Amino acid sequence: KQEVTQIPAALSVPEGENLVLNCSFTDSAIYNLQWFRQDPGKGLTSLLLIQSSQREQTSGRLNASLDKSSGRSTLYIAASQPGDSATYLCAVRKNTGFQKLVFGTGTRLLVSP
Amino acid sequence: KAGVTQTPRYLIKTRGQQVTLSCSPISGHRSVSWYQQTPGQGLQFLFEYFSETQRNKGNFPGRFSGRQFSNSRSEMNVSTLELGDSALYLCASSGDWTQETQYFGPGTRLLVL
Numbered sequence: 001k002q003e004v005t006q007i008p009a010a011l012s013v014p015e016g017e018n019l020v021l022n023c024s025f026t027d028s029a030i031y032n033l034q035w036f037r038q039d040p041g042k043g044l045t046s047l048l049l050i051q052s053s054q055r056e057q058t059s060g061r062l063n064a065s066l067d068k069s070s071g072r073s074t075l076y077i078a079a080s081q082p083g084d085s086a087t088y089l090c091a092v093r094k095n096t097g098f099q100k101l102v103f104g105t106g107t108r109l110l111v112s113p
Numbered sequence: 114k115a116g117v118t119q120t121p122r123y124l125i126k127t128r129g130q131q132v133t134l135s136c137s138p139i140s141g142h143r144s145v146s147w148y149q150q151t152p153g154q155g156l157q158f159l160f161e162y163f164s165e166t167q168r169n170k171g172n173f174p175g176r177f178s179g180r181q182f183s184n185s186r187s188e189m190n191v192s193t194l195e196l197g198d199s200a201l202y203l204c205a206s207s208g209d210w211t212q213e214t215q216y217f218g219p220g221t222r223l224l225v226l
Contacts (some may be wrong), residue, residue: 100171101205
């Protein structure tokens with residue numbers, strides 16, 4: 001059974017810092033991995049998706065990497081801003097053709113001005 | 114394109130009642146998945162529908178059921194509500210087998226008293 005863990009559970013940083021969020025999964029047989037952002041009481045916004053054959057994806061100040069063999073992914077946020085404050089979730093998808101995602105426990109990020 | 118919409122956004126029910134939640138996917142998307150989010154268990158997969166057929170089901174009791182209509186809109190029903198069913202219910206849509214990213218709606222917050 002796939003288990004996804006995110007460390008740290010919470011993180012507080014001053015504005016402008018670069019930071020790394022970690023995601024680990026127990027079964028390396030994944031199809032892809034997605035990073036989401038969730039604002040309080042809201043739905044999920046997709047940030048980046050990495051296919052199992054890829055090593056990293058970038059979007060603006062965000063960079064996500066994937067090391068499938070070791071069961072790890074990281075989300076790097078450059079020059080953090082107060083608007084980045086949210087909960088960040090990673091999710092893995094096992095099979096093509098089935099959309100089931102297994103979500104991590106989330107990292108709650110607070111960026112202070 | 115309009116995003117994923119969910120109705121109602123908030124709902125209060127009492128134990129023993131039943132509830133029906135609705136999800137309208139992005140136009141042209143044929144896959145709809147449902148998730149339950151609680152503080153204790155995080156995000157858990159309920160079921161996935163594709164072209165009116167249930168393709169995958171999570172580990173939830175039979176009180177949780179769903180369906181999908183020919184226009185891809187989906188409903189989920191929870192019968193004999195329990196206090197533990199209080200949660201944010203999220204639905205996500207995607208295109209087809211090759212559509213990778215899942216787009217989430219804002220969720221329906223259900224409170225069972």
